[in-house]
Amino acid sequence: MTKPELQPKPQSSHAPVAEAEMRVSDAxxxxxxxxxxxxxxxxxxDADEHAERIGAAYAAKTFGDLVPLTRDLPAHRSVSFAKPPLDAPAPAPAPAAARPPMPPARHESPSVVAIxxxxxxxxxxxxxxxxTAFTAFGGVEIDLTDAVxxxxxxxxxxxxxxxxxxxxxxxxxxxxxxxxxxxxGFDVREQTAADPYAPVVRVKGLALxxxxxxxxxxxxxxxEWVRKQLGTD
Structure with a gap:
C-alpha cells in the first residue's frame, strides 16, 4: 500500500508589511x-522648503513618505512612531495624568464672511x-489663540x-x-513680541x-510655531 503524498502547507496570505509601507495616522x-x-x-x-515639506507631511500616506521630511534635521533621531507588531498584546491604558494628543488642525477657507x-x-x-474678513450688517470673530x-x-x-x-x-x-x-472705529492694540522668531499678525482694512x-x-x-524658543514642550 503506497503512502499518500504530503501536500505542501499553503502559505499565509498575511505577509508582514514593511515598516515603510505602514499607514500613518493624523497624529x-x-x-x-x-x-x-x-x-x-x-x-x-527657508520659506519654500518649509511650505513644500509641510504640504508633503499632511499628504503622507505611509511612514516611508514621512521619514525623508526630517532626515536632515537634528530632531530626526528623536522622531518615533508607535507601531506595535500585529500579534502584540494591547497596550496598557495611559496614566490619568498623561496629556492626550492634540487633534489635527482643521483646514479652513482664507475668507470669513458675515452678511x-x-x-x-x-x-x-x-x-x-x-x-480676509468681510461683514455687512453683521459680525465676524477671528480667534488665533489656538490656531496653527x-x-x-x-x-x-x-x-x-x-x-x-x-x-x-x-x-x-x-x-x-x-x-x-x-x-x-479701527482699533488695533499693537505689541511687539520679545521673541524675534515669533509670528507677525498685521491687521489692515476699512471700517465704514x-x-x-x-x-x-x-x-x-x-x-505650535515658537515652541522651542519659548522653552515649552
Whole structure:
C-alpha cells in the first residue's frame, strides 16, 4: 500500500508589511509638521522648503513618505512612531495624568464672511499668510489663540460695513495695524513680541459705519510655531 503524498502547507496570505509601507495616522503627520515648524523658526529651512515639506507631511500616506521630511534635521533621531507588531498584546491604558494628543488642525477657507448675521473662526485651525474678513450688517470673530500658524507673517484684511470684526491673537506674537475708520472705529492694540522668531499678525482694512478691534488675549500663548524658543514642550 503506497503512502499518500504530503501536500505542501499553503502559505499565509498575511505577509508582514514593511515598516515603510505602514499607514500613518493624523497624529503622526502632526508630529512631523511640528518638527518642520520648529526647524523653520530656527532658520534650518527657508520659506519654500518649509511650505513644500509641510504640504508633503499632511499628504503622507505611509511612514516611508514621512521619514525623508526630517532626515536632515537634528530632531530626526528623536522622531518615533508607535507601531506595535500585529500579534502584540494591547497596550496598557495611559496614566490619568498623561496629556492626550492634540487633534489635527482643521483646514479652513482664507475668507470669513458675515452678511446680516455672524461668522466665527476659532479653535485649532490652520492659518496661512493671508486672511480676509468681510461683514455687512453683521459680525465676524477671528480667534488665533489656538490656531496653527503656517506662515511667519499673517495679514488680515478687514472690511466692516455697518458691522464689526473682532480679532484675538496669542499674547506672544507681534501685532500691528494700519486700518481706517470712517464714521466708525479701527482699533488695533499693537505689541511687539520679545521673541524675534515669533509670528507677525498685521491687521489692515476699512471700517465704514462699523468697527474693527484687534488685541492680544492675555494668558494664551502660541505653542505650535515658537515652541522651542519659548522653552515649552
Amino acid at each position: 503622526d503627520r502632526e508630529r512631523i509638521a511640528e518638527l518642520l515648524r520648529d526647524a523653520y523658526a530656527e532658520g534650518r529651512l 446680516f448675521g455672524g461668522a466665527s473662526r476659532k479653535g485649532r485651525w490652520r492659518v496661512g499668510a493671508q486672511l 500658524f503656517e506662515s511667519p507673517e499673517v495679514e488680515i484684511t478687514v472690511t466692516a460695513i455697518f458691522g464689526g470684526v473682532e480679532v484675538r491673537v496669542p499674547e506672544n506674537v507681534t501685532l500691528l495695524g494700519s486700518g481706517v475708520g470712517i464714521f466708525g 459705519f462699523g468697527g474693527c478691534e484687534a488685541k492680544p488675549r492675555r494668558g494664551k500663548k502660541l505653542k
